[in-house]
Amino acid sequence: MLRIEAVGRRFASGVEALRDVSLDIGAGDFIALLGPSGCGKSTLLRLIAGLDAPDAGRLVWDDGKRPAPGDIGYVFQDATLLPWATAEENVYLPLRLKGTAWSDAAAEVRAALHRVGLAGFESARPGQLSGGMRMRVSIARALVTRPRILLMDEPFAALDEFTRHRLQADLHTVWEQVGCTVVFVTHSIYEAAYLARRIVLMSPRPGRIAREIVSPLAVGPETRLDPAYAALVRTVTTALEGALEAA
Amino acid sequence: MNERLLRFAPGLFGLLALALWEAAVRLTGVPVYIVPGPIAIVGAFLSDPVGLLMALASTLAVTFTALIAAATLGLAMAVAMSASRLAHAAIMPWAVVLQVTPIVAIAPLIIIWVGDPFASLVVCAVIVAFFPVFANTATGLASVPPELADLFRLYGAGRWRTLTLLRLPAALPYFLSGLRISGGLALVGAVVAEFVAGSGGFASGLAYRILESGYRLQVARMFAALVLLSGAGIVINIGLGKLGDAILRRRGLSAVAGA
Ligand SMILES: Nc1ncnc2c1ncn2[C@@H]1O[C@H](COP(=O)(O)OP(=O)(O)OP(=O)(O)O)[C@@H](O)[C@H]1O
Ligand SMILES: [Mg+2]
Numbered sequence: 303m304l305r306i307e308a309v310g311r312r313f314a315s316g317v318e319a320l321r322d323v324s325l326d327i328g329a330g331d332f333i334a335l336l337g338p339s340g341c342g343k344s345t346l347l348r349l350i351a352g353l354d355a356p357d358a359g360r361l362v363w364d365d366g367k368r369p370a371p372g373d374i375g376y377v378f379q380d381a382t383l384l385p386w387a388t389a390e391e392n393v394y395l396p397l398r399l400k401g402t403a404w405s406d407a408a409a410e411v412r413a414a415l416h417r418v419g420l421a422g423f424e425s426a427r428p429g430q431l432s433g434g435m436r437m438r439v440s441i442a443r444a445l446v447t448r449p450r451i452l453l454m455d456e457p458f459a460a461l462d463e464f465t466r467h468r469l470q471a472d473l474h475t476v477w478e479q480v481g482c483t484v485v486f487v488t489h490s491i492y493e494a495a496y497l498a499r500r501i502v503l504m505s506p507r508p509g510r511i512a513r514e515i516v517s518p519l520a521v522g523p524e525t526r527l528d529p530a531y532a533a534l535v536r537t538v539t540t541a542l543e544g545a546l547e548a549a
Numbered sequence: 550m551n552e553r554l555l556r557f558a559p560g561l562f563g564l565l566a567l568a569l570w571e572a573a574v575r576l577t578g579v580p581v582y583i584v585p586g587p588i589a590i591v592g593a594f595l596s597d598p599v600g601l602l603m604a605l606a607s608t609l610a611v612t613f614t615a616l617i618a619a620a621t622l623g624l625a626m627a628v629a630m631s632a633s634r635l636a637h638a639a640i641m642p643w644a645v646v647l648q649v650t651p652i653v654a655i656a657p658l659i660i661i662w663v664g665d666p667f668a669s670l671v672v673c674a675v676i677v678a679f680f681p682v683f684a685n686t687a688t689g690l691a692s693v694p695p696e697l698a699d700l701f702r703l704y705g706a707g708r709w710r711t712l713t714l715l716r717l718p719a720a721l722p723y724f725l726s727g728l729r730i731s732g733g734l735a736l737v738g739a740v741v742a743e744f745v746a747g748s749g750g751f752a753s754g755l756a757y758r759i760l761e762s763g764y765r766l767q768v769a770r771m772f773a774a775l776v777l778l779s780g781a782g783i784v785i786n787i788g789l790g791k792l793g794d795a796i797l798r799r800r801g802l803s804a805v806a807g808a
Contacts, residue, residue, distance in 0.1 A: 353699050371705035382696040386718050386800045395714070399704040427801035447704075 303329045303364050303450065303483055304350065310358035310508075311345055319345040321508035323359070327451070332477055332484045334498030336491065336542065342509025343487040347453050350485065351376055369451070372400055375444030375482075377454040381436035383428040383443075389415060390424040393443045400447070407446075414442040417476055434465035441473065451483040458493065467526070470496055474521050491542065495534045496525060503538070505545045512545035585769035590776065593769035601758060601770075605777050608754035611667065611739040612732075612785070615674030619731050622675065623683035624724065631690040631716065632708065648680040652738055656745040670742045670754070677738030682727035689723025690716045722802055725793035732785045740778065 304327040311320040319342040327333060335343045348354040349361065351374050363369060383392045393414050397407040415424060418438040428436055437457055444452055458466045474497060477484055488494050494501045498517055505512040515538055518530060525531050567587045574586035581589050594601060626644070630637045656673050663669035693716055701711045743756030755774050762770040797803060 348699075351699075351703055353702060371703065374703060376700065376703055378696045378700075380694075380696065382694060382700060384697070384715070384718070386721075386802055395700075396704045398714070399701065399706045399710060429801055 303327055303331075305362040305364075306346075306350070306359070307362060308359035309346075309349060309356045309361065311342070311349065311354070311356050318508035320349075320356075321510055323509065323511055325502065325511060327483060327485065329364075329450075329483055330481055332497060332499045333486065334494035334501045335485060335487045335504060336489065336494045336501055336538070337504030337509070337512075338489060338506055338546065341504045341506035343489075343504060344455050345509070346504075347376075347455050347485065347487055350374070350451070351453055372396060372447035373450045375447065375449035375452040377437075377440050377444045377452070377457045379456045379459055381428065381433075381440040383436060383439055385428050388425045388427055389420060389431070389439045389442075392428070392439055393446050396443060396447045410446055414446040415439070417445065417479070418442045419472060432465075433461055434469060437461065437469060438472075441476070445476070445480065445482075448480075449482055451485065454484065454486045456487055456489070459488070459490070466493075471523075473497065491535055491538050495519075495531060495538055496521065501538055503542055503545050505548065512548070513541050515541060582766045582768050585772055589769045590772040593767065594773040594776075597770075601755075601774060601777060604753060604755045604758045604774070605781060608736070608739050608743065608756070608778070609781060611670045611674055611742075611754065612735045612781075615671045615678055615739060616728075616732055616735040618671065619675045619678040619735060620682050620724075620728055623679055623681075623727070623731070624686055627683055627686035627690055627720075628712065628717075630687055632712075644680060644683060647676060650676075652677050652741050653745060656742050660742075660746050666746060670739055670746060673742030673745075674735045674738030677741070678731040678735035681730035681734065682724065685723040685727025685730075686720050689720030692723065693719045718800075721800070722793075722797055725789075725796060729786060729789040729793060732789045733782055736778070736782050736785060 306323060306325040306327070309320060309323045310318070312318045323342075323346060325333075335346065337343055345354065349356055352368065384395065387395070390411055393411045394404065394407055397410065398404075412421075412424065415421060418441050420435060420438050420442065423431065423435065426435075428439070431439065440457070444454075458469055461469065470493060486494075486497060495517065496519075501515045501517060503512045503514070504510065515534075517534060519525060519528070519534060571586040571588060574584055574589075585593070626640060630640050652673055655676070659672050659676075660666075660669045663672055697715060697719075698711070701715055706714070739754065740756045743754040744760065747754075747757040747760045755778050758774045759771050762768070762774065
């Protein structure tokens, strides 16, 4: 769906965040971008979202057109909700910005909230929700436009371990149901190994792609206890250490 | 018990101070035209309540007109400034100039230029009250987290939508806390302008009553007018605070601290 070709990004401050990054993202992929802090993961995500432009290389979308608003969903590390708006109004926001009337959007908005397990919390304000629930609202907001690609930048990093495990499992279910493409930034090896079909390792300064590992797992309720999961974590850890040493 | 004591502490302390004051005045025998006791001050008020309250109403009319004008102007300028860096560069220095110029120094000029007494008082009070609401709102408009601004950009929101759905709501708590400060300042501005205008002889506000009583050595009446003024200031401050809290609570927000 998207081909990233030899993309580079150097900021005005002189920091070279990305160099010669190439990656093919296929429809329906679940890609984890894994790497240490500062290796340019967020920068790459922002380039895909069109929030920033590369200095070198290019991004080629399969239909040749830049994605329209709503084709891309973005989930930030913090839920970044409007604090004065209810869960429902927050999820409605992308459709509202596209000019969809509430009467046409309501069913879609409620379905999105339902999908992330928040039925019944439509009129709760962010201040009344837990961190995990806020993140669920944020995911519902990203899904409500039925995006072709969902970009997630360390969405669960600030959550406690129990909440994180639940959300990871639920995200996986949603991905299977919705069938959209996901690019998921994380610096947790466990998270990458659990969620992703393809684990892309990045090395820092300048950020490049060091290696890619394809997951053999079929995620289910027992995955975290599965020896194959432990083996994958081990493979990824070794590969990441190798990549860091080489850098 | 402790909580209740804390709540009533300001009132009790005030009563105690008043009692001490009255006692001191009586014991030392200071003449009433130099330091009147609280009872004499109440007496001065009761001897002409209508005159003093009318004067208060006149001052408050200037204050509230000025506050509304300052809030409107401050909001509009802050929005204009947030819309373009050019406007920001052009407006900000002049706002600071206005802020640091002592109102007493320019009030005579304004009174000459504007002509109409009420309008010239309002203009002076607006000049004093403008800055907090303006600067706070500007801060609020710029306080939007970059991720939220990115989100609006991602969904192709234009400037107008970003302003009405993101920046203005985000600035509301800042605007309200600025409004509270400006409320007190509008009163100060009105009184200062009345003092300057008062010597020109066309004012009817409380400041004029204070001047007039001073000339006649009616110190108790001066105090009575002063008490009305500070009472009005306290009511404005608390009232605007409560109004702001109520508005924010309805929107599920809390006030900004010290903005
Ligand atoms: N707007 C910017 N201007 C200048 N430098 C930037 C900018 N954004 C990022 N950088 C720099 O580029 C490098 C990569 O940043 P980026 O945020 O992409 O890293 P990251 O992999 O997402 O890190 P983390 O895991 O900590 O989020 C960092 O050194 C960062 O300081
Ligand atoms: Mg990052």
